[in-house]
Amino acid sequence: MAQVEAAEAELLDALRAGQESAFSALVQKYHTSILRVARLYVSSPATAEEVAQETWLAVLNGIDRFEGRSTLKTWIFRIVTNIARTRGQRDARSIPFSSLGEETTEPAVEPDRFAPAGRWAGHWKSYPERWDTLPEERLVGAETRARVQRVIDRLPLTQRQVITLRDVEGWEPEEVCSALEISETNQRVLLHRARSKVRQALEGYLES
């Protein structure tokens, strides 16, 4: 991690000195993440692009003041969430997901997959399929990824935030808890629900 920070410190110095190649490198590294985070708050890819542009401008305008007390990633994340939230509120278009509060109990797997009573109560009625024997192309294809993206886009906001930051962006649990201001337990529950929905969607797609 110290290596990453040192390399970034050099990049930031070069950026402050006006080097275009430094800006290019940062853009390569962070732009798609910025877009994904923007999409957590705004409904259209076009708006997300605008938010991302505004973010880069804010980064450039603030680069002299950035002291490195937080990581670059955290700093950029704060900027994009502020801009995206404001845009999201102003747009006030309904985003196609149910954000009307989380249901209190969401089983990870549909209850009718398990035997309801008798000696084998609570056990699988029939086993889930083995995915490790599927040809790799089915799992890595663009269509599969598109499906997963659609499921994530339809999650309630907090579930969408957690799974995007954890599983797509690879943030550590503590970073997500701190950024979203939620407890570790809450974060885990949200992650569990989100992942369960992704699994279910994949099952529908891979096994059809």
Next chain:
Amino acid sequence: MLISEDLTCRELVELVTEYLEGTLPPSDRDRFEQHVILCDGCAFHLDQMRTAVAVTGSLSEESITPEAQETLLRVFRDWKSG
């Protein structure tokens, strides 16, 4: 596994994320793993969940489009000359 420690499949699927996070207390982790050894259904389910996480992770592999790169370079040049 003692009868008193039995975990049903329905209970296990609720613990998968905690297991993958490493936050299950050791005795629960034991029960979880004991069950997976004995139950192919839950072994397949665990594998499915791990695969779902991996596919989600692959969403980060997209790279910036040349158009976006162009646009941002213009933003940079405007900013620099401003």
Next chain:
Amino acid sequence: MRAYKCLRPGRVGPFSGYSWPVGDWVEGDGAMLCMRGIHACRTRDLPYWLTQELWEIELEGPVQQERRKLVADRGRLIQRVEAWNGASAVSFAEDCASRARERAERANGDDAALLGELAGDAAVNAAKGEAALVGYIAARSAELDGGVDGYMEERLAQARWLAAELRLAAP
């Protein structure tokens, strides 16, 4: 320290899905999601964890002795215990199933019917070589019959069978 490791075919970890190399050290917090440390078995732990492949493993660093497993910082596979294969899995399971049958035959009273069912399950699965499952069924029947002590005795009998037949360290 030397211990044993149960893996799925192709040296795949049953919980982590991790593909183990032979001979190279593997770090506990490395490639394996959900694992903290390398897990391994003493002989007496094996009945709980039996899979298709049994390997000798060398562990390094402080080794935590947990109730049914060992946890270490790093480990490396040394060699496979070739004597553990499909045929020996069936033998192991049949040995367990025979004890379950004896318990059912001896039994009278309330538990006799259930012990009979368990013995039946054990026999069916023994023929399929389901070693861990039959070990579990036999231990369940022993617990019904003789409480926690019965359970522990059955598990020890299983570990002894493995030690003797596969030439492992005594449990």
